[in-house]
Amino acid sequence: xxxxxxxxxxxxxxxxxxxxxxxxxxxxxxxxxxxxxxxxxxxxxxxxxxxxxxxxxxxxxxxxxxxxxxxxxxxxxxxxxxxxxxxxxxxxxxxxxxxxxxxxxxxxxxxxxxxxxxxxxxxxxxxxxxxxxxxxxxxxxxxxxxxxxxxxxxxxxxxxxxxxxxxxxxxxxxxxxxxxxxxxxxxxxxxxxxxxxxxxxxxxxxxxxxxxxxxxxxxxxxxxxxxxxxxxxxxxxxxxxxxxxxxxxxxxxxxxxxxxxxxxxxxxxxxxxxxxxxxxxxxxxxxxxxxxxxxxxxxxxxxxxxxxxxxxxxxxxxxxxxxxxxxxxxxxxxxxxxxxxxxxxxxxxxxxxxxxxxxxxxxxxxxxxxxxxxxxxxxxxxxxxxxxxxxxxxxxxxxxxxxxxxxxxxxxxxxxxxxxxxxxxxxxxxxxxxxxxxxxxxxxxxxxxxxxxxxxxxxxx
Amino acid sequence: xxxxxxxxxxxxxxxxxxxxxxxxxxxxxxxxxxxxxxxxxxxxxxxxxxxxxxxxxxxxxxxxxxxxxxxxxxxxxxxxxxxxxxxxxxxxxxxxxxxxxxxxxxxxxxxxxxxxxxxxxxxxxxxxxxxxxxxxxxxxxxxxxxxxxxxxxxxxxxxxxxxxxxxxxxxxxxxxxxxxxxxxxxxxxxxxxxxxxxxxxxxxxxxxxxxxxxxxxxxxxxxxxxxxxxxxxxxxxxxxxxxxxxxxxxxxxxxxxxxxxxxxxxxxxxxxxxxxxxxxxxxxxxxxxxxxxxxxxxxxxxxxxxxxxxxxxxxxxxxxxxxxxxxxxxxxxxxxxxxxxx
Numbered sequence: 001x002x003x004x005x006x007x008x009x010x011x012x013x014x015x016x017x018x019x020x021x022x023x024x025x026x027x028x029x030x031x032x033x034x035x036x037x038x039x040x041x042x043x044x045x046x047x048x049x050x051x052x053x054x055x056x057x058x059x060x061x062x063x064x065x066x067x068x069x070x071x072x073x074x075x076x077x078x079x080x081x082x083x084x085x086x087x088x089x090x091x092x093x094x095x096x097x098x099x100x101x102x103x104x105x106x107x108x109x110x111x112x113x114x115x116x117x118x119x120x121x122x123x124x125x126x127x128x129x130x131x132x133x134x135x136x137x138x139x140x141x142x143x144x145x146x147x148x149x150x151x152x153x154x155x156x157x158x159x160x161x162x163x164x165x166x167x168x169x170x171x172x173x174x175x176x177x178x179x180x181x182x183x184x185x186x187x188x189x190x191x192x193x194x195x196x197x198x199x200x201x202x203x204x205x206x207x208x209x210x211x212x213x214x215x216x217x218x219x220x221x222x223x224x225x226x227x228x229x230x231x232x233x234x235x236x237x238x239x240x241x242x243x244x245x246x247x248x249x250x251x252x253x254x255x256x257x258x259x260x261x262x263x264x265x266x267x268x269x270x271x272x273x274x275x276x277x278x279x280x281x282x283x284x285x286x287x288x289x290x291x292x293x294x295x296x297x298x299x300x301x302x303x304x305x306x307x308x309x310x311x312x313x314x315x316x317x318x319x320x321x322x323x324x325x326x327x328x329x330x331x332x333x334x335x336x337x338x339x340x341x342x343x344x345x346x347x348x349x350x351x352x353x354x355x356x357x358x359x360x361x362x363x364x365x366x367x368x369x370x371x372x373x374x375x376x377x378x379x380x381x382x383x384x385x386x387x388x389x390x391x392x393x394x395x396x397x398x399x400x401x402x403x404x405x406x407x408x409x410x411x412x413x414x415x416x417x418x419x420x421x422x423x424x425x426x427x428x429x430x431x432x433x434x435x436x437x438x439x440x441x442x443x444x445x446x447x448x449x450x451x452x453x454x455x456x457x458x459x460x461x
Numbered sequence: 462x463x464x465x466x467x468x469x470x471x472x473x474x475x476x477x478x479x480x481x482x483x484x485x486x487x488x489x490x491x492x493x494x495x496x497x498x499x500x501x502x503x504x505x506x507x508x509x510x511x512x513x514x515x516x517x518x519x520x521x522x523x524x525x526x527x528x529x530x531x532x533x534x535x536x537x538x539x540x541x542x543x544x545x546x547x548x549x550x551x552x553x554x555x556x557x558x559x560x561x562x563x564x565x566x567x568x569x570x571x572x573x574x575x576x577x578x579x580x581x582x583x584x585x586x587x588x589x590x591x592x593x594x595x596x597x598x599x600x601x602x603x604x605x606x607x608x609x610x611x612x613x614x615x616x617x618x619x620x621x622x623x624x625x626x627x628x629x630x631x632x633x634x635x636x637x638x639x640x641x642x643x644x645x646x647x648x649x650x651x652x653x654x655x656x657x658x659x660x661x662x663x664x665x666x667x668x669x670x671x672x673x674x675x676x677x678x679x680x681x682x683x684x685x686x687x688x689x690x691x692x693x694x695x696x697x698x699x700x701x702x703x704x705x706x707x708x709x710x711x712x713x714x715x716x717x718x719x720x721x722x723x724x725x726x727x728x729x730x731x732x733x734x735x736x737x738x739x740x741x742x743x744x745x746x747x748x749x750x751x752x753x754x755x756x757x758x759x760x761x762x763x764x765x766x767x768x769x770x771x772x773x774x775x776x777x778x779x780x781x782x783x784x785x786x787x788x789x790x791x792x793x794x795x796x797x798x799x800x801x802x803x
Contacts, residue, residue, distance in 0.1 A: 072788050074651050074779045081777025085584045087562045088778035092787075100787045125564055 011195075012188045019184030026180070027173035034169030035162065042158045042165075046083060046130065051117035053080050054132040054151040057092070061147055063138040068094050068147055076151075084157020089129060093148040094138075105150050108133040113146070127154050194218050198225070210236040243301040250294040250301075257294065261287040288334070292366065296426045299359045303430050303437075314461060315354055316347040317389050321382055324361045328369065335374040339365070342381040348389040349461045352438045357458070360434040363427040364393050364454055371397035371452070388440070390457040399446040408444060431456065481538040485529040489513050494524035498734045501539075502550035503532045504721070509550075511754035516741050523734065532556055532640035539565050543728045547735030550723045552593075552693075553640040555647075557722045558780040561587040566724040569736045573743040578762045581720060583776040589720035590742040591757040592764075594694040594771060595645050597710040598678065598701065603630065603687030612714040613655040616690075620662045628666045630687035632677045635670035637793060641719070642672075645691040647783040647792060648717050648774050655714070657799060663690070664800035675700065681707060693719065699756045711770060718765070718773040721757065 056076040062069040070092055080088050091101035106122040108114075110133070117132040129152040137144045198215050205211075212229040261284060268280040325339050332339050350357075368378045372395045379394040400408060401417050408415060409432035414425040428442070435442045440458040447453045487506050502509065506527055513525050528546070530538065532553030538544040539560055551557050560566055566586035574588055581589040597616070599609060603626065610616040620627050634642025649656040669686065671677045674696040677689040682702060694709065701707040723742065725735040741747045748759035758764065765771050774780075782788055 070787050071791060072782050072785055074782045077782050078775070078777050078779030081775070081779060087564070087584075088781060089562075100785055127564075 012192050015188040015191065016184050019187065020181055023177050023180030023184065027177040030176060031166070031169045031173040034172065035166040038165035038169070039158075039162045042161045043130075046153070046155070046158055047119050047132065049079060049083055050130060050132040050151060050153055051119070053077065054117045054134050054149055057090075057151065058134040058136050058147075058149045061136055061138050061149070063140045063145070065141055067140060068099075068138050068145060070099065072100075080151075080153055084160075086154040086157045087127075087129075089124065089152040091148075091150040093150075095145045095147075101150070105129075105152055106131065107148060107150065108135075110135065111146075113137050121155075122152075124152065129154050130158075194221060202228075210239070239304070243304055246297050247301045250298040254291055254294040254298070257287050257291045261291070285334070288331070292370075293426075296363065296430065299363065300426045300430050303356055303359060303433050312351055313354055314349055314351050317350050317357075317391075317458065318343045318348055318382055320354065320358055321361060321380070321391065324358060324365060325380060328362065328365050331366070332369050332378070335369065335372065335376075337369055337372055337374070338377045340377055340379050342379070344382060344384065348382065348384060350389055350438075350458050351461050352458065353434075356434045356437065360431040360456065361391070363431050364391075364456060367427050368393050368395040368397070368452070368454070371395065373397065384460070385457065387460055388457040389460050390455060393454045393456070394447060394451060396447075396451040399450060399452050400444050401446075405442060405444045409442065480542055481530060481534040481544070483528055483530050483534075487527050489517060489525040489527065491517060491521055491524050493522065495522040496731060496734055497524045497526055498548070498738055499526045499528070499546045499730065500548045500550060500738070501528050501530065501535055501544065501546040503530065503535055503552050504550055505529060508755050508757070512742065512747070512750055515746070515750050515754070516738055519741065520737065536560065536640075539726050539728070544726075545728050545730045546726055547729045547731050548723055548738055549726055550721065552719055552721050553644060554720055554722060554774055554776065555644055555780040555784050556640060557587055557724060558583065558776060558778070559784045560726070561724055562778065562781060565727055567727050567729060567732050569725050569732070569739060571736065571740045573740040577743065577760060580773055580775060581760050587722050587724050587776060588739060588743065589722045589760055589776070590739075590747070591695070591721040591751055591755075592760055592771075592773060593719045593721060593758060594711055595691050595717040595719055596694040596697055597688060597690050597712060598681055598692050598697050599688040599708050599710060600681055600684070600686070601706050601708055602684075603627075609708065609710060610712070611710070612712055613653065613659055614714065616688075616712070617655065617659050617662050620659075620666060624666055627687055629669070630685070631663050631666055631668040632671055632680055632686045632689040633663065633668055634674075634677075634691055635672060636796060638670070638672040641674075641693070642691065643783070643789075644719070644774070645717060646796060649691070650792070652715055652717070652772065657795075659690075660796065660799035664802050667802075668800060670800075691717075695757045711768075713770050715772045716768075716770050718771045720760075720773060720776065722776070 053076040056073050057070075060069075060071040060073060062071075072090070077088055077090075080086070089102045089105050091103065091105040091107075092099050093107065102124075105124060106120075108118055108120060108131070110118055112135070114133065114135040117134050119130060119132050121128060121130050123129075131150055131152040134149045136147045136149070138147050139145075194217055198213065198217055198221070201215050202213060210232055212232055213225050215225075217225050264280050264284050264287065268277060268284070271277055271280070322341070322343065325341050329339060365378070365380065372378055376396050379392070381392045383390055383392070398417050400415055403415060407413065409428045413429075428444075432442050434440075435456060435458070438458050440456070443455040445453045445455075485506055489510075500509075500513075506529055509527060513527060517523060517525065532551050533556070535549060535551050536553065536556035536559070539546070539549055540563070549557070549560070561583060568585045569588075570585045574582065574585070577588060581592075597610075601609075604619075607619060607623070608615070610619050620631070634645060636643035636646045646656075669680070671680070671689075674693040677686065677692050678697055678700045680686045681689050694711070697709050701709065723739050725732050725739065729735050742751065743760075748761075751757050751759040765773060783792060
């Protein structure tokens, strides 16, 4: 049963997303800082010019006997025009009486004399203005008169400069973000490369490869690798114990079976009674089957062990096949079966584990013998097909029904039409594992008119 | 001017509601008018008629109503009365500046306005279309045996050394009567201290004061004046006879250059049409016509750069200063003290 896992979360995507969010925040921060700094800088500059103009007018205030003399300097206003083309307003108040300028220009909240200008922003005539105000006490006759000088300027010029700077800030922020995005992509890829590399290395392993992971890993991954290796070691130990147990068990079963079989054969030769002979025949066949099953278990254990650490040697496949056929002739004789062999004249050299391939071939021919009706013929041929050596084994047995190769090679899987034949369900598993380990293929098909055609091919050297 | 008589002219003396004082009103009708362009101007109709004719050739569906008033009245019409005109043209830069600064001008921007040099506009509201030197005109006969003065210092020295020759024969603007005269005097005072010495010397020689450049030109032509100081160069060039006696002098220490400006008032009934006429004035074709037909020097940065002594009056808030009533009173008091000797 599979557990319903939540959809996997990608570290890479999360890493990139987080880096992008940080970059976006920084870019925005950059934009707003530039804007605010630009605004402050421009405002300070414009304020000081405005203040200078106001002070210049205030400096020209003169007290006389009959009032306050006011002389607005041309340069005071002219300098305001030198920075921007903003509108200029002014107001001069002598003892709370507006003597010249714009009567509705807002006055400062301060009332005490101000030597340095104060600045404030107000709405004036549908627009926002920055006002600088200076308050002076002027002596008229013998009384002190309070004179307020107000000079105001609209701030479109300032806004324009700030907007230009802000646009540059925005461009800078966007550029920063683009670079950061690119870098975050690179960073995520670099950071995850060891992980991907190890995952790839482990993923590429064959199903039997239980060696520990030795790839270099960053320190953060060492605990994971260590646990993984510990796990692999435990798994290998468990598997090895199981295989050892099976091997031991098969061995311990096979030896007494051989003794029993020898005794039964002796008994068969010594008796004349037809019933007893028949019983003994059945007994020998049963022993034969049991012995075969034990052999297969042993073979399988060998295959599992050897695909892990297999010996590579070069040999002629024809030679090997001939030997296997010869060793199985007696078994075939029991059912009066003829093993019709067709081998090529020249050698078909392959590279692989001789023992494993021998075991695979024995299993295939043994299967054919097992499922063939008595007094029949089994065809065994070896040919060169392109870059492979192909062994074809045909019999007139019951075939494989409606199953496909894949359904039959599973461990302890057996066909649906074999209930009457003794078998362990390991034979084809062994063959398939051997084929896979050598880069070869196994293919089972029903023959037209009944029987099975098995094709087992291995790459030629 | 030549088009004056051929133009479909009509001096309009009929009904008008304007409270400001109008000097001249004229309609430039078309066969099937679809819109009317109303211009308020200080520039004589005669000078502007060829430009209006040319504009109407481009826009045959526009009839033009052209009103002439003094610069003070033009200012008052907009500032005090919110009169409905689509374009206001004036040579009084200070008053035009005051209108724009105080929010009476509408914004207008076009490729034509963007082609202007920086000193020829203020914001996107006030645009100059002519640059006119303010000159001295003199009679060679009156200066017989003397070098024509080339600077204000020369002039001061000559006047001081020959009081018999120049007494009662010097003319200049009365800044109390003329907006242009006031602008020239205040700008002179701003440019150099020599102005006050000149005023003192002129004052000692019983100068004649005028309200318009034309009157000074006429007086010089008739032989009443030996020299007239601060005359609009464009008028002098157009009206002085080529008799070899009258001469135009651009003083080398500095020669003020007046910018004739136009703005579209906030109260314009058809600001788009006002803008179209303004764009026409600033276009290549318009500049050529201003030079050849109206006899005014169009905006030309190269001409200014070539003539070092030409000082364009800057369009900046400084102009607002002399519009201030206290400042005006103060300046005129000083001027009177210098020029009027009991």
